[in-house]
Amino acid sequence: MQQAARQAQPEHTLSPEELRKMNAYWRAANYLSVGQIYLLDNPLLREPLRPEHVKPRLLGHWGTAPGLSFIYVHLNRIIKARDVDMFFVTGPGHGAPALFANTWLEGSYSEFYTDVPLNGEGMRRLFRQFSFPGGVPSHTAAELPGSINEGGELGYSLVHAYGAAFDNPDLVVACVIGDGEAETGPLAASWHSNKFLNPARDGAVLPILHLNGYKIASPTVLARIPHEELESLLVGYGYTPYFVEGDAPERMHQQMAATLDRIFDDIAAIQRRARREGAKERPRWPMLVLRSPKGWTGPKEVEGQKVEGFWRSHQVPFGEVRTRPEHLQLLEQWLKSYRPEELFDENGAPRAELLDLAPAGPRRMGANPHANGGLLLRELDLPDFRDYEVEVPRPGGALNEATRTMGVLLRDVMKRNAAACNFRVMGPDETGSNRLSALFETTGRAWMAERLPEDLGLSPDGRVMEVLSEHLCQGWLEGYLITGRHGVFSCYEAFIHIVDSMFNQHAKWLHAMKETPWRRPIASLNYLLTSHVWRQDHNGFSHQDPGFIDVVLNKKADIVRIYFPPDANTLLCVTDRCLRSRNLVNVIVEGKQMAPQWLDMDSAIKHSTAGIGIWEWASNDHDGAPDVVMACAGDVPTLETLAAVDVLRQLVPSLKIRVINVVDLMTLQPKEEHPHGLGDREFDSLFTTDKPVIFAYHGYPWLIHRLTYRRTNHKNLHVRGYKEEGTTTTPFDMTVRNDIDRFHLAGDVIDRVPGLGYRAAHIKQHLRDKLIEHEMYIVEHGQDLPEVREWKWPY
Amino acid sequence: MQQAARQAQPEHTLSPEELRKMNAYWRAANYLSVGQIYLLDNPLLREPLRPEHVKPRLLGHWGTAPGLSFIYVHLNRIIKARDVDMFFVTGPGHGAPALFANTWLEGSYSEFYTDVPLNGEGMRRLFRQFSFPGGVPSHTAAELPGSINEGGELGYSLVHAYGAAFDNPDLVVACVIGDGEAETGPLAASWHSNKFLNPARDGAVLPILHLNGYKIASPTVLARIPHEELESLLVGYGYTPYFVEGDAPERMHQQMAATLDRIFDDIAAIQRRARREGAKERPRWPMLVLRSPKGWTGPKEVEGQKVEGFWRSHQVPFGEVRTRPEHLQLLEQWLKSYRPEELFDENGAPRAELLDLAPAGPRRMGANPHANGGLLLRELDLPDFRDYEVEVPRPGGALNEATRTMGVLLRDVMKRNAAACNFRVMGPDETGSNRLSALFETTGRAWMAERLPEDLGLSPDGRVMEVLSEHLCQGWLEGYLITGRHGVFSCYEAFIHIVDSMFNQHAKWLHAMKETPWRRPIASLNYLLTSHVWRQDHNGFSHQDPGFIDVVLNKKADIVRIYFPPDANTLLCVTDRCLRSRNLVNVIVEGKQMAPQWLDMDSAIKHSTAGIGIWEWASNDHDGAPDVVMACAGDVPTLETLAAVDVLRQLVPSLKIRVINVVDLMTLQPKEEHPHGLGDREFDSLFTTDKPVIFAYHGYPWLIHRLTYRRTNHKNLHVRGYKEEGTTTTPFDMTVRNDIDRFHLAGDVIDRVPGLGYRAAHIKQHLRDKLIEHEMYIVEHGQDLPEVREWKWPY
Numbered sequence A, B: 001m002q003q004a005a006r007q008a009q010p011e012h013t014l015s016p017e018e019l020r021k022m023n024a025y026w027r028a029a030n031y032l033s034v035g036q037i038y039l040l041d042n043p044l045l046r047e048p049l050r051p052e053h054v055k056p057r058l059l060g061h062w063g064t065a066p067g068l069s070f071i072y073v074h075l076n077r078i079i080k081a082r083d084v085d086m087f088f089v090t091g092p093g094h095g096a097p098a099l100f101a102n103t104w105l106e107g108s109y110s111e112f113y114t115d116v117p118l119n120g121e122g123m124r125r126l127f128r129q130f131s132f133p134g135g136v137p138s139h140t141a142a143e144l145p146g147s148i149n150e151g152g153e154l155g156y157s158l159v160h161a162y163g164a165a166f167d168n169p170d171l172v173v174a175c176v177i178g179d180g181e182a183e184t185g186p187l188a189a190s191w192h193s194n195k196f197l198n199p200a201r202d203g204a205v206l207p208i209l210h211l212n213g214y215k216i217a218s219p220t221v222l223a224r225i226p227h228e229e230l231e232s233l234l235v236g237y238g239y240t241p242y243f244v245e246g247d248a249p250e251r252m253h254q255q256m257a258a259t260l261d262r263i264f265d266d267i268a269a270i271q272r273r274a275r276r277e278g279a280k281e282r283p284r285w286p287m288l289v290l291r292s293p294k295g296w297t298g299p300k301e302v303e304g305q306k307v308e309g310f311w312r313s314h315q316v317p318f319g320e321v322r323t324r325p326e327h328l329q330l331l332e333q334w335l336k337s338y339r340p341e342e343l344f345d346e347n348g349a350p351r352a353e354l355l356d357l358a359p360a361g362p363r364r365m366g367a368n369p370h371a372n373g374g375l376l377l378r379e380l381d382l383p384d385f386r387d388y389e390v391e392v393p394r395p396g397g398a399l400n401e402a403t404r405t406m407g408v409l410l411r412d413v414m415k416r417n418a419a420a421c422n423f424r425v426m427g428p429d430e431t432g433s434n435r436l437s438a439l440f441e442t443t444g445r446a447w448m449a450e451r452l453p454e455d456l457g458l459s460p461d462g463r464v465m466e467v468l469s470e471h472l473c474q475g476w477l478e479g480y481l482i483t484g485r486h487g488v489f490s491c492y493e494a495f496i497h498i499v500d501s502m503f504n505q506h507a508k509w510l511h512a513m514k515e516t517p518w519r520r521p522i523a524s525l526n527y528l529l530t531s532h533v534w535r536q537d538h539n540g541f542s543h544q545d546p547g548f549i550d551v552v553l554n555k556k557a558d559i560v561r562i563y564f565p566p567d568a569n570t571l572l573c574v575t576d577r578c579l580r581s582r583n584l585v586n587v588i589v590e591g592k593q594m595a596p597q598w599l600d601m602d603s604a605i606k607h608s609t610a611g612i613g614i615w616e617w618a619s620n621d622h623d624g625a626p627d628v629v630m631a632c633a634g635d636v637p638t639l640e641t642l643a644a645v646d647v648l649r650q651l652v653p654s655l656k657i658r659v660i661n662v663v664d665l666m667t668l669q670p671k672e673e674h675p676h677g678l679g680d681r682e683f684d685s686l687f688t689t690d691k692p693v694i695f696a697y698h699g700y701p702w703l704i705h706r707l708t709y710r711r712t713n714h715k716n717l718h719v720r721g722y723k724e725e726g727t728t729t730t731p732f733d734m735t736v737r738n739d740i741d742r743f744h745l746a747g748d749v750i751d752r753v754p755g756l757g758y759r760a761a762h763i764k765q766h767l768r769d770k771l772i773e774h775e776m777y778i779v780e781h782g783q784d785l786p787e788v789r790e791w792k793w794p795y
Helices: A016-038 A065-082 A093-106 A108-112 A120-129 A157-165 A185-196 A227-236 A249-275 A325-336 A369-376 A402-416 A437-441 A470-482 A494-514 A548-553 A568-580 A601-610 A635-651 A680-687 A702-708 A712-716 A731-737 A742-752 A758-781 B016-038 B065-082 B093-105 B108-112 B120-129 B157-165 B185-196 B227-236 B249-275 B325-336 B369-375 B402-416 B437-441 B470-482 B494-514 B548-553 B568-580 B601-610 B635-651 B680-687 B702-708 B712-716 B731-737 B742-752 B758-781
Strands: A085-090 A171-178 A204-211 A239-245 A285-291 A399-401 A423-427 A464-466 A486-492 A525-530 A560-563 A585-589 A594-596 A612-614 A628-633 A657-662 A693-697 A717-720 B085-090 B171-178 B204-211 B239-245 B285-291 B399-401 B423-427 B464-466 B486-492 B525-530 B560-563 B585-589 B594-596 B612-614 B628-633 B657-662 B693-697 B717-720
Touching: A016 A065, A016 A093, A016 A120, A016 A249, A016 A325, A065 A085, A065 A093, A065 A171, A065 A204, A065 A249, A065 A285, A085 A093, A085 A157, A085 A369, A093 A108, A093 A120, A157 A171, A157 A185, A157 A204, A157 A470, A185 A204, A185 A470, A185 B185, A204 A249, A227 A239, A227 A285, A227 B227, A239 A249, A249 A285, A369 A470, A399 A402, A402 A423, A402 A437, A402 A525, A402 A568, A423 A470, A470 A486, A470 A494, A470 A525, A486 A494, A494 A525, A494 A548, A494 A585, A494 B494, A525 A568, A548 A560, A548 A585, A548 A702, A548 B548, A560 A568, A568 A585, A568 A601, A594 A635, A601 A612, A612 A680, A628 A635, A628 A680, A628 A742, A635 A657, A635 A693, A635 A731, A635 A742, A635 A758, A680 A712, A693 A702, A693 A742, A702 A717, A702 B702, A712 A717, A717 A742, A731 A742, A731 A758, A742 A758, B016 B065, B016 B093, B016 B120, B016 B249, B016 B325, B065 B085, B065 B093, B065 B171, B065 B204, B065 B249, B065 B285, B085 B093, B085 B157, B085 B369, B093 B108, B093 B120, B157 B171, B157 B185, B157 B204, B157 B470, B185 B204, B185 B470, B204 B249, B227 B239, B227 B285, B239 B249, B249 B285, B369 B470, B399 B402, B402 B423, B402 B437, B402 B525, B402 B568, B423 B470, B470 B486, B470 B494, B470 B525, B486 B494, B494 B525, B494 B548, B494 B585, B525 B568, B548 B560, B548 B585, B548 B702, B560 B568, B568 B585, B568 B601, B594 B635, B601 B612, B612 B680, B628 B635, B628 B680, B628 B742, B635 B657, B635 B693, B635 B731, B635 B742, B635 B758, B680 B712, B693 B702, B693 B742, B702 B717, B712 B717, B717 B742, B731 B742, B731 B758, B742 B758
Parallel strands: A085 A171, A171 A204, A204 A285, A239 A285, A423 A464, A423 A486, A486 A525, A525 A585, A560 A585, A628 A657, A628 A693, A693 A717, B085 B171, B171 B204, B204 B285, B239 B285, B423 B464, B423 B486, B486 B525, B525 B585, B560 B585, B628 B657, B628 B693, B693 B717
Antiparallel strands: A399 A594, A612 A657, B399 B594, B612 B657
């Protein structure tokens, strides 16, 4: 096996003066980290520390902070020495004190937060605000300059880093991965992102695995396997790992400096080979393993118990500072061990020799514009979606696979923005399966691993990203969007639940962004959910779950949008709208199967702009009030509703039915709850105030009740949807099992419309007979009744 | 680096006769796999194949099936030769045809499904039912004998296998991992499970990485990295990989047999060293890499396009069999290439020489009792939970950390069942943080990686399993439960969303189990969700998400239970109930912070048995109807509700308030919807039919509307809950930001109770003043108002 990994030897990379200054800078960062965790006042210790200078609630994480600062200081050196465009992704997000410290030291923090200037008063505020009511969270978040990664839920640092690096050839994303985070599934999968990164076209990611050995209360796996096994693992992931290990600061500084020089030489060489020499093979990118003590430079022991280099330093190493004088003294000693008087001038500003070490302007990692991607966002050049119209001579008069049509639109979006290099489509190996294959007419699948002669459409330059990991698709796209680009994620509906928590965190990120004035709007995260619950013809029960919508709806109304285009032309309208939007999460749910088309382009534009509307052509209540309202949201529910209308017209021609179709689910919510919500008067004019409403809904039926319980006519609302019944069966049988098929819907109407007299029982019997006929037919033939399969809207 | 991996040399392990028979068995399995995908009738091809013999809808996956059968046949040989207790986990779950084929061939299938006997008629039914309405799904599922893993959502095979192996020292779990599945995050993390498996106490897991090279439409990552890189990766994961690679059946059979002999020797040696020689170090377990062509033995080309060994063989290699004679002919040739006449006798049963190759009785992998764990389930020996009572002299008259008390109960459950080895507690490094540390008085943290002298509580025999991966915690527990054991998973509430989709799949598994008569009930999956949304003192917005409950509630009512014990004694009752239950998912939401206790044990038993009830001691409507009902669910909402009652009693002593506390959320649903649901009369008698109800709920408020919209008094129901407002702040400020604090709740009452006249405005002003006082105090002091912090129920 290739001996690719090397341990760098400490050298005299840094002059004594450089070493002294860098260590001072690091001491300053550590001092500021401890100060944030502990101090309310007296930030510079210019008077003896008293209990009232200490925060009443000590909340924060010390353990990882000194290691993060160590890395930050050394990356600063590299940036200055080589003029590198780089920013910092903080996997161990609870090490935020280090990041606040470093962005403050380099001056970027005070530019974003002018009330926290680079002086003693600023330092006091920096300390006080940390993990303090009305202040800043104790982990990295949108409020932190230079951050693209929420550090609360662990696992996404590396995939975000890769997302940021794609299509940014001059960027280096330094990504610190905690050894705790490294145990998570998403992180474990993220290492393989290097098979999707093209050294000619994309930037570089520098993974820095930070082994400080411990999680909250136990060791980490990667810190407790033999060195050679870890090396083998990282080589197996496709990297060349360099190790920097130890605890003696001076030696560690030299080793780190030498190693980073080596690494940035490697990166430059890889990029040169790919860009100038046209090398096509996947390079073995360098990475760094930093093994340093948890709580490095903190108290070695507290009351006889090991703290530095152990999990006891994970959060606050000792806490009774306000009540126990010995703890107060310990804190003062600890803070003074950094010799603040040497680090800060009389005004409390960092001394000039420290300030000199930081890069300048946008080269400061806290001020890198990529980390505030809205600054760099370019509008997509979008074709006129009307040009992709599917001919629909009359409602139901055409068949089409809606997502295939969307694929053609996306192909042209891809084509028009090829030069801008700012649009990608992600999916877990389902782009073709989801009928978006027109994309492959203009681009390939991104692929840097080995290729064989028979391969189709793989390309280092591909802009479709496929990997069998929803986590990677989601994480890459998040990183790509937050750094100012655009994209779409297409996924099987049931399996998007795999990234529920990532969606949650992204929605929270967007919410926090909006409350952070200097954060500029970014492109929305657009989901196409297809292969949905109603059409799992050869999959089964495990592939049926429309509940992601419920998860999405728990987030802030100003962030989330959910669309159910009933056909291809509506899907085109909605797609265009989503691609133009900012700071949202847009969920589009659409089947991929051949299905009847209802609206021509003009009608589709009108309908999707309104988001909800009466389909006059399907209704027969034109000359008065309806007897019943039949509402639908989703392509299959729409089909079954219209088929039920047909059944009812034949059985009870006199019945006046109003058909309402919902494209934009948010219209159902009260106006006060969501910006797309209908006013009560509008809602009542659609749904009446007293007629029965049969609502066929794509997902779990109670969601519709949740959205509409305040509406006047809610008491007459009867919702059908997916109720967790299903297996591998025919499309129509799936609807029957969940009582949302045409015959059940027609029966629901009959049950609720008064005045049908003796006819009601007769009709119900007929509908039951149809269902029995269906049952018998599919068991015999394995497919749906011809009259169902071939049904067309006949009016 | 250690040259641990070896490629086994093909040897003459199998005699020519053995080789011939095993290959025949494999041909039979392949024949049966193709038959399932294509044939409706004429299963033995005893007449020329006609279009009507072919299924009208061709749905299924061929690509992975022959490789799975190859492995299965070889494992059968090992089982027979060594009398191994082994079963099969099918990661590439869509290869179900291979599993149906093999369980049918070995006879276990027909024992579970007597209508599918081991003869020609049975074969016809086996074919017909596959991916056919009313039949069986096209991927492995609960309906499949020998299966513990749903093959629909990929990623969990290996973690399930480890869960099954824990505490089953004599078991070998053979786990096939598809190279597609290997790209997922959960699978990538699962490899490290070997650091948690004790060779002395636990069984063995044999990972079989099946590289067939392709996903649906593109290559897989692990199949396209250099051999040495893959080997390095697997060595880095801690295994000794053995490779079997090729496509010539005879050579592959010999190689596979030799390699498996070697591997099972290794396993035996490892177990002997650990069990007889007392070896303590983590062994390097063997694993197998099988590189074989996708669609092996299928058509090499169809219409000039490569099929075998390419992704075109992923599903149905050619499909127009009913309409195109050349496809029909191709199918017939393909089927006949297996020479069925040599494999099946005149009745259609497999010939005796094939039957001889299969193991017998429970040694057949389809009949292994571990895979129907309910068969092996032993009741937990549970202590009397009443012995753990927290003294509560009067409501509010004691303080306690509820989960700490639960930890003491769990400690004793652990202790009493230590000999049975059938109880484990999982958590992502949060057992101590979640206050369950009493467990460590009787057991340690499972840990087989390196240990240092300063380590605390790590042990190869530990029964608490901590790893920073919710996926692993969930997956291990699922595997452990499905194979007939018990456990609890404690998790931070917000991050349980990470396993939303795994919960979904487990709930679906339980539902399918219930519909599969031979599946015996298993212990419930018990979640303790703590460190919840209301108490994220030093974390922030990203740690606040109570939405898992909403996900859970979308599943079948007969599967899910959700509990909000308001204090420690109720938590004890609920825990006992959950540990005794079967086939459920129980979610317990409970804070870990010091909090007032309300109920003594007798009251707690009564209250939690009912699941909902009026707290008479907190109510003052004893002499008539209340003016308002104040309901609460969750520990913090309960506290704020009682404090609001106190505020209101002081301000409006004449106001008659009824306090209702909800422990069992399901009581709110209609009786028809959930077995725990209250009847309407009962509900009305609690909530009245016309009085205002202010409901303080732990999670997203609309959930309560969803549960109660059909109730008489729903129109007067006003719910407060978490509305996505929060940051790092004080406990009380979190409630204020979400309008669920005592002052807002009191204000809600004042707004809704008629007849207060001029007093209403006065009181509202007072409440507003209190909120301003709060705001000012926390910004100044960083903690809550003393009157709030120190508030006690005074009555």
